[in-house]
Amino acid sequence: GRKKPLVVITRKLPDPVETRMRELFDARLNVEDRPMTQPELVAAVREADVLVPTITDRIDAALIAQAGDNLKLIANFGNGVDHIDVEAAARRQVTVTNTPNVLTEDTADMTMGLILTVPRRLVEGAGVLKGDGKWEGWSPTWMLGHRIWGKRLGIVGMGRIGTAVARRAKAFGLSIHYHNRHRVAPAIEDELEATYWESLDQMLARMDIISVNCPSTPATFHLLSARRLALMQPASYIVNTARGEIIDEAALIEMIREGRLAGAGLDVFEHEPAVNPKLVKLAEKGKVVLLPHMGSATIEGRIDMGDKVIINIRTLFDGHRPPDRVLPARA
Ligand code: 8YV
Numbered sequence: 398g399r400k401k402p403l404v405v406i407t408r409k410l411p412d413p414v415e416t417r418m419r420e421l422f423d424a425r426l427n428v429e430d431r432p433m434t435q436p437e438l439v440a441a442v443r444e445a446d447v448l449v450p451t452i453t454d455r456i457d458a459a460l461i462a463q464a465g466d467n468l469k470l471i472a473n474f475g476n477g478v479d480h481i482d483v484e485a486a487a488r489r490q491v492t493v494t495n496t497p498n499v500l501t502e503d504t505a506d507m508t509m510g511l512i513l514t515v516p517r518r519l520v521e522g523a524g525v526l527k528g529d530g531k532w533e534g535w536s537p538t539w540m541l542g543h544r545i546w547g548k549r550l551g552i553v554g555m556g557r558i559g560t561a562v563a564r565r566a567k568a569f570g571l572s573i574h575y576h577n578r579h580r581v582a583p584a585i586e587d588e589l590e591a592t593y594w595e596s597l598d599q600m601l602a603r604m605d606i607i608s609v610n611c612p613s614t615p616a617t618f619h620l621l622s623a624r625r626l627a628l629m630q631p632a633s634y635i636v637n638t639a640r641g642e643i644i645d646e647a648a649l650i651e652m653i654r655e656g657r658l659a660g661a662g663l664d665v666f667e668h669e670p671a672v673n674p675k676l677v678k679l680a681e682k683g684k685v686v687l688l689p690h691m692g693s694a695t696i697e698g699r700i701d702m703g704d705k706v707i708i709n710i711r712t713l714f715d716g717h718r719p720p721d722r723v724l725p726a727r728a
Contacts, residue, residue, distance in 0.1 A: 402446035402714050403467070405435045407454050411696060414703030421707060422447070422665050434691045438465050447710050449474055450481070451603030452690075458485035470713050472706045473723075474694075476500055479613040479640060484725040494709040494721040497709030498557065499701035500693035504638055505561035508608055511636045512550070512566065512721040516606070517544040532547070543632075543659070551604035553597065554611025554639065555581050562587045564606055576600050577611075601628045606636065613640035614726065623648035626658065634660050637638065638692040641667040650675045653684050664688040 399438050404422040407413075409430040418424040425445070427433065430631040432453040433441065442464040443588035451474045459638050463484060473495045478484050482537055486493050512522060522540055525532055538555070552559045552568045563573045568634055573591040580586070597620070601607065607629065621635070621644040629635070635658065637644055646667040652658040662685065666672050669690060679685045693702075709719040 399714075402469075402710065403444060404447040404449060404472075405441040405445040406449040406474075406709060407438070407441070408451045409473070410703055412597070412700050413700055414707075417703065417707060420669040422710065424427075433547070433726065443470055446586065446714075447472055448709075449706055451475055452477065452480055454480060456481040457488075457704050458482045461485040461489055461491065464489060464491065470494065470710060471718070472709045473705050474677055474702055477612055477640060478723050479642075483723055487725045492677050492713060494706075494713075494719045495721045496702040496705040497721055499705060500698050501557045503695045503698045504558050506690040507664060507688070508558070508562045508636060508638045509565040510568070510616075511638065511664065511686060512562075512606055512634075513545060513569070514573075514606065514635050515660050516545055518542040518683060520686050548572075548605035548683060549574055549599045549603065550574065551594070551607045553590075553607060553609050553643075554609065554617075556612075558638075559608070559610035560585060560589075562610060563591060566608075569607070574600055574604060590681050598625060598628055600631070601625055602627070604633060606634045609635070609637040609639045609643050611643060612637055613642045617643050619643070619645045621645060621649070623651075626652050629658055632659070633660050634662070636662040638664040641665040646673060646676075650679065653679055659684075661685045662688075664692050665690055710713070 401423045404418060405425045407427055409427055415426055438460060444465060447470045448469045449472050451561060456471060468491055471481060471491055471493045471579045476495050476497055478493060478495050481493055483493050492642060518540060520713045526613060537602060546569060548571050549569040550573055552563055552575040555575040567573055567589055574594060575591055576597045604608065623645050626648050649661060650673060672687065676685060676687060680687050706720060709721050714718040
């Protein structure tokens with residue numbers, strides 16, 4: 398038969414995924430559970446037919462410029478491709494694929510979790526029973542949060558994840574509002590009883606909770622800028638399970654510290670894995686809930702993501718167009 402493609406996988410993946418990769422490919426696995434170093438990445442793109450990176454790898458133009466003639470495919474293990482220079486890859490005839498759909502519902506669950514957790518103070522409450530577990534007893538005025546149902550949720554980015562968040566939130570009695578580059582299909586608007594806001598500014602000013610669900614691109618960098626955050630109501634909350642760069646994090650911190658925003662639930666950060674110590678302080682005060690990028694972190698989801706990566710690789714090496722091709726943004 399044909400020679401198996403040399404597939405370099407940058408991170409340790411769940412066992413069933415690695416086993417399957419080993420069966421199908423000449424798979425070079427990373428046995429240590431740490432990101433590859435820059436020299437390791439350079440060696441990988443020089444040699445490999447396929448690179449399987451994750452969000453912890455920076456696949457920029459400089460790295461792609463060092464790719465060998467063999468490199469045909471960058472099959473990202475993950476949905477967002479903001480860490481990959483897709484244009485630079487296209488210029489070198491290197492295909493880029495991602496793993497859409499399989500992490501939509503998991504990420505929407507995590508988003509809904511934060512929407513419930515922050516206003517209802519779940520983490521603070523659980524904290525009371527940590528340590529010595531001493532609880533002074535119930536009181537009518539103690540641990541009061543804010544009601545979720547009946548509130549207005551504004552979704553920034555109504556793609557697959559945004560829509561899945563909207564479905565959940567509607568079932569919890571929130572009214573659904575969204576801002577997106579394009580209006581979604583009327584059937585979806587009807588199903589969700591969703592209100593479209595062409596103006597992000599106007600939507601921000603009228604919502605109780607904002608959920609960020611758009612991709613990170615040059616156009617969405619600091620989309621929630623200091624000026625826009627200042628439009629939000631002081632009693633409102635913001636939840637981000639997309640990418641840290643979409644919010645001006647320093648401005649968000651100042652807004653919460655000054656009481657101009659009620660709080661935030663963040664699964665992603667501007668300088669991951671570094672987290673601004675001011676955010677950690679705010680978490681200690683119960684103003685924010687911080688999660689270490691767990692939106693899609695389910696064992697089932699990771700196995701599905703592995704399956705997607707495998708299908709993309711096999712399809713390309715069978716001479717067809719892989720199902721999850723990511724095209725460069727149009728200039
Ligand atoms: C993963 C994600 O953390 O897919 C994404 O865009 O943010 C998460 O699923 C990551 O992508 C794994 O590479």
